[in-house]
Amino acid sequence: MAExxxxxxxxxxxLVALADQYPQLVVLDADLSGSTxxxxxxxxxxxxxxxxxxxxxxxxxVAAGLAACGKKPFANSFAxxxxxxxxxxxxxxxxxxxxxxxxxxxxxxxxxxxDGATHQCCEDIAIMRAIPGxxxxxxxxxxxxxxxxxxxxxxxxPAYLRMCRLAVESVTDELPGYQFELGKGVTIREGSDVTVxxxxxxxxxxxxxxxxxxxxxxxVRVLDFHTIKPLDGALLEKAARETGAIVTAEExxxxxxxxxxxxxxxxxxxxxxxxxxxxxDQFGRSGKAQEVLDAYGLNAAGxxxxxxxxxxxxx
Amino acid sequence: MDIKTLARTAANGRLLALxxxxxxxxxxxxxxxxxxxxxxxxxxxxxxxxxxxxxxxxRDRFVLSKGHCTPALYSVLALKGFFPVEDIKLFRSxxxxxxxxxxxxxxxxxxxxxxxLGQGVSAAVGMALAxxxxxxxxxxxxxxxxxxxxxxxxxxxxxAAAKYHLDNLCAIVDVNGLQIDGNTSDVMPSEPLDxxxxxxxxxxxxxxxxxxxxxxxxxxxxxxxxxxxTMLLARTVKGKGISYxxxxxxxxxxxxxxxxxxxxxxxxxxxxxGLEVE
Numbered sequence: 001m002a003e004x005x006x007x008x009x010x011x012x013x014x015l016v017a018l019a020d021q022y023p024q025l026v027v028l029d030a031d032l033s034g035s036t037x038x039x040x041x042x043x044x045x046x047x048x049x050x051x052x053x054x055x056x057x058x059x060x061x062v063a064a065g066l067a068a069c070g071k072k073p074f075a076n077s078f079a080x081x082x083x084x085x086x087x088x089x090x091x092x093x094x095x096x097x098x099x100x101x102x103x104x105x106x107x108x109x110x111x112x113x114x115d116g117a118t119h120q121c122c123e124d125i126a127i128m129r130a131i132p133g134x135x136x137x138x139x140x141x142x143x144x145x146x147x148x149x150x151x152x153x154x155x156x157x158p159a160y161l162r163m164c165r166l167a168v169e170s171v172t173d174e175l176p177g178y179q180f181e182l183g184k185g186v187t188i189r190e191g192s193d194v195t196v197x198x199x200x201x202x203x204x205x206x207x208x209x210x211x212x213x214x215x216x217x218x219x220v221r222v223l224d225f226h227t228i229k230p231l232d233g234a235l236l237e238k239a240a241r242e243t244g245a246i247v248t249a250e251e252x253x254x255x256x257x258x259x260x261x262x263x264x265x266x267x268x269x270x271x272x273x274x275x276x277x278x279x280x281d282q283f284g285r286s287g288k289a290q291e292v293l294d295a296y297g298l299n300a301a302g303x304x305x306x307x308x309x310x311x312x313x314x315x
Numbered sequence: 316m317d318i319k320t321l322a323r324t325a326a327n328g329r330l331l332a333l334x335x336x337x338x339x340x341x342x343x344x345x346x347x348x349x350x351x352x353x354x355x356x357x358x359x360x361x362x363x364x365x366x367x368x369x370x371x372x373x374r375d376r377f378v379l380s381k382g383h384c385t386p387a388l389y390s391v392l393a394l395k396g397f398f399p400v401e402d403i404k405l406f407r408s409x410x411x412x413x414x415x416x417x418x419x420x421x422x423x424x425x426x427x428x429x430x431x432l433g434q435g436v437s438a439a440v441g442m443a444l445a446x447x448x449x450x451x452x453x454x455x456x457x458x459x460x461x462x463x464x465x466x467x468x469x470x471x472x473x474x475a476a477a478k479y480h481l482d483n484l485c486a487i488v489d490v491n492g493l494q495i496d497g498n499t500s501d502v503m504p505s506e507p508l509d510x511x512x513x514x515x516x517x518x519x520x521x522x523x524x525x526x527x528x529x530x531x532x533x534x535x536x537x538x539x540x541x542x543x544x545t546m547l548l549a550r551t552v553k554g555k556g557i558s559y560x561x562x563x564x565x566x567x568x569x570x571x572x573x574x575x576x577x578x579x580x581x582x583x584x585x586x587x588x589g590l591e592v593e
Contacts (some may be wrong), residue, residue: 026448038321047448048448050444050470050479051477052475053471053478055471055474055475056470057434057437057467057468058440058468058471058472058475059437060436060437061434061436061437061440061441062437062438062440062444062467062475063441064427064437064438064441064444065378065427065437065439065440065441065442065443065444066442066444066445067441067443068419068426068427068438068441068442068445069376069441069445069446069449071370071445071448072440088322088431089434089437089468092428092430092431093429093431093434093437093438096428097419097420097427097428098420099420119456122529128550158525181463232403239525245370248500262537267317
């Protein structure tokens with residue numbers, strides 16, 4: 001039975017679990033520690049936790065200063081504010097000097113649900129990816145998140161980690177031979193007719209879509225791109241050559257995120273049709289998380305439709 | 316360091332800053348000249364830094380939050396021995412790494428990359444927090460412009476520094492009263508600064524930003540103050556030391572012509588000569 005847990009919950013428990021092993025780790029939050037799940041770290045290690053109040057710009061700058069003195073800060077807020085409000089601090093105070101800060105954006109994408117458009121950030125991957133030297137990571141489940149946190153603690157340099165509010169069923173915890181490596185995609189399911197390159201909770205939707213299409217005799221390869229930057233070009237190129245068409249699936253705008261990254265790479269290295277499935281240049285809206293995802297086609301049915309488009313283009 | 320030597324060092328720094336901006340044909344002379352005496356006192360009297368070991372984890376730190384004033388910072392760092400004085404000719408040049416705004420990875424002695432206003436002071440807060448966490452006794456200094464404090468982020472940083480009782484942090488606001496578009500009192504009034512920073516929980520000291528003895532005493536008072544960060548409100552003259560630049564917002568970010576350069580050089584050399592004679 002696959003585990004069902006929000007990536008943010010797995011994140012919070014991993015910070016606590018690894019705190020002793022990584023004494024340089026410090027955690028900053030902007031009055032959202034109950035939502036970003038840093039509250040347990042705050043309780044376990046109050047001397048290494050800084051609540052900077054509702055002031056994300058300063059939080060990121062303070063993280064940069066801590067990193068300049070050898071600390072390993074994880075700076076947390078909602079994706080909208082960590083990557084959005086504090087974009088310029090991430091760019092100029094963290095990334096330009098190449099400081100060792102992980103900016104963590106929780107509540108990424110539409111699955112924020114009820115809070116609506118102002119809090120549903122569907123641009124964070126695009127804007128973080130545009131910054132030189134940033135590593136951008138978006139794990140699909142709790143198992144992958146735990147491995148990602150450890151990998152980012154070992155990583156030297158600026159990084160953005162996206163996580164989501166909604167509890168999701170694990171797809172990687174029972175995957176034979178699963179290993180997490182920054183910058184390396186994961187083959188979740190083999191297939192030969194078309195590839196779905198997915199990230200975050202759309203990996204689960206892609207698996208369900210592949211199962212549905214298998215019943216029709218369509219063989220769908222599913223790749224999990226937990227790291228959007230650096231992109232695993234080798235895995236993508238192999239999929240393009242072997243399956244001849246690619247669908248990207250993400251809980252993010254189709255502009256500039258995984259879809260953008262894949263389209264850029266494929267058009268330059270191994271041109272095949274690419275259909276970008278995600279949020280179609282729109283703002284989100286309020287509703288229960290699953291209802292909102294369904295309203296925007298961010299589910300298995302949406303992926304199936306995108307696969308049919310890609311297959312039509314392939315012919 | 317004695318007052319006369321500090322004065323001579325600052326005059327040499329002003330000469331170098333003027334040369335940097337003139338050679339590059341771009342840069343920010345006005346704020347650099349207003350900050351020169353503050354930086355000179357910090358690097359030649361107050362701060363524990365070693366040019367032979369610029370990354371010493373126990374060193375005092377300085378963050379130039381008003382990052383455009385690299386002509387002042389680079390000149391003082393060069394005079395202190397972090398890099399050759401001749402390198403000042405490479406300021407803003409494509410052939411070197413003396414970028415327009417401070418670059419901690421390429422310019423020895425620069426503790427933080429800054430330039431986007433309002434951000435340096437947050438990094439300084441982070442450095443002071445790290446010092447507390449590691450139980451080190453280094454101090455952190457940061458210089459802000461009085462135009463820069465219009466950035467809301469500086470007030471976020473000021474709140475955080477008070478919350479964490481960062482008595483190892485000393486910020487200086489270089490109050491020259493001018494910013495690009497004119498008087499700060501016209502563009503965006505910020506006074507009374509002392510009442511504001513006091514209300515935010517800081518120890519506030521007024522000081523003449525061109526009086527070496529007063530600056531030395533103010534930094535000593537800051538170090539002696541326990542339990543809260545200190546803000547030095549340093550009254551300064553934008554363009555200090557070059558007659559045609561003084562109190563003129565037009566010299567915020569403009570390079571002098573050859574003729575203006577020669578005149579400025581002559582004025583500064585006269586100051587130096589006066590310091591030799593006495």
